[in-house]
Amino acid sequence: MATIKDVAKQAGVSVATVSRVMNSNGYVNENTKKKVDAAIQQLNYKPNAVARSLYKKTSKTIGLMVPDIVNPFFPELARAVEDTAHKLGYNVVFCNTDENAEKEEDYLEILLQKYVDGLIVASNTLTAEKVKQLNIPVVSIDRKINADIPTVVVKNKSGAQKAASFLKEMGCKRIAHLSGPEHIDNAMERRAGYLEEVGSEPWFDASYIEDGNYEMKTAIKATLQLLNRHPEIDGIFAGNDVMAIGAIKAAHQFGKKVPEELAIIGFDGIALSEATTPELTTVGQPIYDMGTIVADLLVKLIEKKPVENTFYELDVELIERESTRNV
Incomplete structure (x- = not known):
């Protein structure tokens, strides 16, 4: 593999001149520049990316x-x-x-x-x-x-409102929420959207919300806790698609049919949401x-x-x- 020294020798110039040509740094007369460019082409010289980044303090x-x-x-x-x-x-x-x-x-x-x-x-x-x-x-x-x-x-909050409102339109009477972690702002915005739509219902209290931690395994456990605590739940809004997929699995374990007995909607619109059985209704992000x-x-x-x-x-x-x- 050719080095910058090889290019300099081929062009009959110094290494510093080759460097100036390559980096467009400092004056080099046109004839010398053509010799260096020709040597680079003839030797198929590829500059060392690490060295260039050290010199330029940039790396693309x-x-x-x-x-x-x-x-x-x-x-x-x-x-x-x-x-x-x-x-x-x-x-x-x-x-x-x-x-x-x-x-x-x-x-x-x-x-x-x-x-x-x-x-x-x-x-x-x-x-x-x-x-x-x-x-x-x-x-x-x-x-x-x-x-x-x-x-x-x-728009996390309005998207969550859409999800909870849609479950209502589908006929759901008791809608639970699988929430993401409290330290993540988008999880709290989605929880706020759910509460905006459901929080004033006479049946609602905090026991209809469980933390699924944005993870499938945690969401399975959280869904089973929700269904054991409130078997009347007929709708679940999960704060992301991964948790919604976990909720589908948990519903199957619990013996509830999706969507006949339990409607589930997620949030994200990942490609995997089309591969589940049943395919997942979701609030799709672009x-x-x-x-x-x-x-x-x-x-x-x-x-x-x-x-x-x-x-x-x-x-x-x-x-x-x-x-x-x-x-």
């Missing part, structure tokens, strides 16, 4: 940090980010933090050492002060960190659009291009499938 690379790679929402989001970043000339380093602040801190240190040009984060622990200390552009996705940090989210917008926004910030908007709150769509019914 962005970091993407997500809290749970097991949840299909985040790989689908990552695909959109990667597609968009690639079109814009950037590579993506993908990091899964497992909702662990220490692991998140380790990844941040590694990414900064690699001179990533910017960062996309879905984080519950990253503070505005920490973001400021990173000294690179940061955009938050799916979750809000601070009003000063560019953010892409969806996942690909979210990834495209957040990547495009970050690159504009990195390249110091004009940015029209730094806060996006996208609409959601209720997608009716087989897990709900009209009684």
Whole structure:
């Protein structure tokens, strides 16, 4: 494999001159530039990306940090980010933090050492002060960190209201909620939307809500607790699709037919929601659009291009499938 020294020798110039040509840094006369370019072509020279990033303090690379790679929402989001970043000339380093602040801190240190040009984060622990200390552009996705940090989210509360209202339209009389963790703002917004629609019902109390922790196994246990406590429940709104899929499994274990005896609706619109039996009714987020917008926004910030908007709150769509019914 050719080195920069080989290029310099072939072109009959110094290594410093080759470096100036490659980095467009400093004056080089046109004839010399042509010799260097020709030598690069003849030797098929590929610059060392690490060395270039050390020199330029840039790498044409962005970091993407997500809290749970097991949840299909985040790989689908990552695909959109990667597609968009690639079109814009950037590579993506993908990091899964497992909702662990220490692991998140380790990844941040590694990414900064690699001179990533910017960062996309879905984080519950990253503070505005920490973001400021990173000294690179940061955009938050799916979750809000601070009003000063560019953010892409969806209308969580109104989407949850749509879900609970739809269950009412389907004839459900006792609607329970599988909630995400209390420390995640979008989970609390979805819970608030459910409460807005159901909280004033004469039968309602807090025992109709269980924490499913945005996980399938936890949601199965939580659903069984709900059904044992309130066997009259005929509708469940789950704060994400993964929990809704767990609720379907739990209903089967409990002996309730979905949707004949129990209607279930999720939130996210992941591809897996179409593969369940029955197929899952869900409040769909525009996942690909979210990834495209957040990547495009970050690159504009990195390249110091004009940015029209730094806060996006996208609409959601209720997608009716087989897990709900009209009684």
